[in-house]
Amino acid sequence: MTRKKIGIDLDTTLNNLMEHWLDCYNEDYNDNLGQWDSWDVVNNVKPECGKKILDYLLKPNFFFDLEIKENAVEVIDFLSEYFDIYVVTAYLPETCLEKANWVKFFIPNIKPENIIFINNKSLLNIDFLIDDGPHNIQAFSPIKTAIIYDMPYNRYLDYDAFQTWDRVRNWDEIKQLFIEKYIKN
Numbered sequence: 039m040t041r042k043k044i045g046i047d048l049d050t051t052l053n054n055l056m057e058h059w060l061d062c063y064n065e066d067y068n069d070n071l072g073q074w075d076s077w078d079v080v081n082n083v084k085p086e087c088g089k090k091i092l093d094y095l096l097k098p099n100f101f102f103d104l105e106i107k108e109n110a111v112e113v114i115d116f117l118s119e120y121f122d123i124y125v126v127t128a129y130l131p132e133t134c135l136e137k138a139n140w141v142k143f144f145i146p147n148i149k150p151e152n153i154i155f156i157n158n159k160s161l162l163n164i165d166f167l168i169d170d171g172p173h174n175i176q177a178f179s180p181i182k183t184a185i186i187y188d189m190p191y192n193r194y195l196d197y198d199a200f201q202t203w204d205r206v207r208n209w210d211e212i213k214q215l216f217i218e219k220y221i222k223n
Contacts, residue, residue, distance in 0.1 A: 041122050042220075045154070045162055046114070047169035048127035048137060051187040052145075053104040062094050063087065073190045077172055101136040106144045109209040114145060116213055120221050123148060126162060126169075129155040166220070168212060179203045183220075185212065 049055040059079075060071055067087050074082045083091045094100060114123055125141050125148055134155050141148050159167055160177035167178045170187040172195055178184045184203040186192055195203075204219075206212050 041120070042165040043122045043124060043163070044117060044166045044168065045124045045126040045159065045164040047159075047167070047171065047174070047187070048125050048141070050170045050189065051107070051168055052110055052125065053101075053106055053140070055101075055104055056189070058100075058104050059091075059094055062100075063091060075190055077191045095130065096132050099136070101133055101140050102143075104140065107209055109213075111145055113209040113213045115147060117216060118147065120216075121166075122152075124152045124154055124162075124164060126154045126156060126159055126164075126167070129157050168206075175203055185215065 046052060056074060060073070063069065063083060064071055067084050069084060071082065076082060079091050080089055117123060125145070127137055137155075138150065138153050141153055142150070154162065156162065158177065159169065159174045160181065164182070166183045166185060167174065168185045168187060169175060169178075170189045170192060172186075172192040175184045175186045175192065175195060186195065186203055186205050188205050188207045204215055206215060
């Protein structure tokens with residue numbers, strides 16, 4: 039029997055990208071922004087920052103300074119008993135090596151060949167996608183099962199419109215969801 043495949047987004051789903059990014063921005067621009075309210079981060083920041091907010095992603099060691107989400111490794115280890123696990127992350131050439139090294143450091147059980155850099159995740163041949171990006175959920179969920187990692191910028195998604203996804207707030211909820219709905223005894 040072929041094992042089903044789970045694709046797990048890296049940024050903000052596995053790591054604390056948004057928190058770290060906001061901390062850097064708030065310090066540099068003397069702001070106290072607590073969350074992104076929309077996916078378009080440029081519209082969330084002060085006008086004098088604007089598109090410069092994206093420059094943080096290009097700073098050396100920016101990604102390697104990120105922390106892993108609580109219980110993510112334990113849940114991935116559990117899920118890997120039942121599924122093939124892939125880390126799927128946005129492709130930005132300047133960040134690929136750093137992201138791959140982050141995965142190698144924090145989740146050593148993920149093989150390098152199971153790290154996929156791709157911007158259109160709906161093209162992937164996977165059965166489940168765990169992601170925070172609303173555009174990824176919308177593109178993936180009409181076809182396959184998506185699990186949306188809850189963030190303020192994705193709360194506008196209407197469950198009635200996408201019957202093939204679930205919303206989770208942390209890695210413990212991800213484990214519980216898979217136990218209840220997707221792991222066959």
